Amino acid sequence: xxxxxxxxxxxxxxxxxxxxxxxxxxxxxxxxxxxxxxxxxxxxxxxxxxxxxxxxxxxxxxxxxxxxxxxxxxxxxxxxxxxxxxxxxxxxxxxxxxxxxxxxxxxxxxxxxxxxxxxxxxxxxxxxxxxxxxxxxxxxxxxxxxxxxxxxxxxxxxxxxxxxxxxxxxxxxxxxxxxxxxxxxxxxxxxxxxxxxxxxxxxxxx
Numbered sequence: 001x002x003x004x005x006x007x008x009x010x011x012x013x014x015x016x017x018x019x020x021x022x023x024x025x026x027x028x029x030x031x032x033x034x035x036x037x038x039x040x041x042x043x044x045x046x047x048x049x050x051x052x053x054x055x056x057x058x059x060x061x062x063x064x065x066x067x068x069x070x071x072x073x074x075x076x077x078x079x080x081x082x083x084x085x086x087x088x089x090x091x092x093x094x095x096x097x098x099x100x101x102x103x104x105x106x107x108x109x110x111x112x113x114x115x116x117x118x119x120x121x122x123x124x125x126x127x128x129x130x131x132x133x134x135x136x137x138x139x140x141x142x143x144x145x146x147x148x149x150x151x152x153x154x155x156x157x158x159x160x161x162x163x164x165x166x167x168x169x170x171x172x173x174x175x176x177x178x179x180x181x182x183x184x185x186x187x188x189x190x191x192x193x194x195x196x197x198x199x200x201x202x203x204x205x206x
Contacts, residue, residue, distance in 0.1 A: 007070035007072060007074075007075065007145070007148060008071050009068055009070050009075070009077075009148060009149065009152040010068065010071075011065065011068055012062055012068060012076075013065075020058070020059070020062065022073070023062075023069075023076060024051075024054065024055040024058045025051070026076070026135065027054050027057075027076060027133065027135045028050060028051035028053075028054035028055060028058075029051070029138070030135045030136075030138065031050055031054050032047050032050045034050075034169060035170055035194050035195075036112075036169040036194065037049075037053075038192070038193070038194060039108055039192045039194075040108070049101060049102065049105055052100065053097065056093045056096045056097055057093060057133070059089075059092075060089045060090055060092065060093035061078040061089075061133070063089040063092070064080070064085060064089040064090070065086070066078050066079055066080045066085065066132065068149075068152065070145065070148065073137075074137040074139075074140040074145060075135070075136050075137070075140070075145040075146070075148065075149050076133070076134070076135045076149070077133065077134050077135075077149040077150075077152065077153060078131065078132030078133045079129055079130070079132065079153055079156060080130040080132055082127055082128050082129070082130065082162075111192075112190050112194065115188070115190040115191065116190055116194075116196040119167065119186055119188040120165055120167055122185060122198075122200075123163050123185075123200050126162075126163070127160075128157075128162050128163045128164070128165050129156060129157050129160065129162055129163070129165065130165050130167075131150075131153055131164060131165065131166045131167075134146060134150065134166075134173075146176065147180060150177070150180045151180075154180075154181070154201050154203075157201060157203070161203075163200050163201065163202045164200065164201040165198070165199070165200055166199040166200075166201075167196060167197070167198050168196075168197050168199075169195065170197075171195070171197065173197075174197035174199060177199045177201075180201075182199040182200060183199060183200050183201070184199050185198060185199065185200055186198040
């Protein structure tokens with residue numbers, strides 16, 4: 001059996017609009033079924049708004065210099081250093097959300113964010129790296145790409161000597177991160193029934 005060649009993971013820079021459009025679509029489609037959006041209606045009812053929301057989010061992560069990709073643009077991870085991240089891209093994203101999404105959508109997101117906002121405070125009050133998102137193109141899943149992305153993030157955290165935090169609203173993703181060496185240390189369930197799973201990776205002392 002032929003072994004798949006490992007992809008080099010790098011910061012996404014100087015992407016063309018065509019490349020960004022493709023990345024927005026891949027990540028958007030991956031999040032349409034995410035529990036985060038379950039009160040936006042059925043998959044089809046919420047698809048358009050989720051794709052729009054995630055396009056704003058991808059642009060924010062990319063413009064902040066926090067998007068990392070593999071060579072063939074089939075794997076993506078957002079990594080934010082709590083001690084060094086620009087504010088303006090996030091402000092731009094919030095403005096887009098407020099003006100280009102239905103108010104009911106924005107209101108529900110704000111309500112949910114308030115309820116789960118402190119789920120990771122055990123580690124978030126100290127220097128850390130946040131994994132903003134992890135996504136693999138659906139046509140390339142099951143090939144070890146997610147492991148490579150998380151491994152890259154763990155190496156970054158090790159070099160900086162800080163914990164790496166993952167927050168997800170999908171139990172299956174939480175189990176995957178546990179499999180990759182993260183500790184599930186907290187869960188919070190909002191009144192819409194969605195559970196936020198908070199996980200942490202820390203390098204074990206030698």
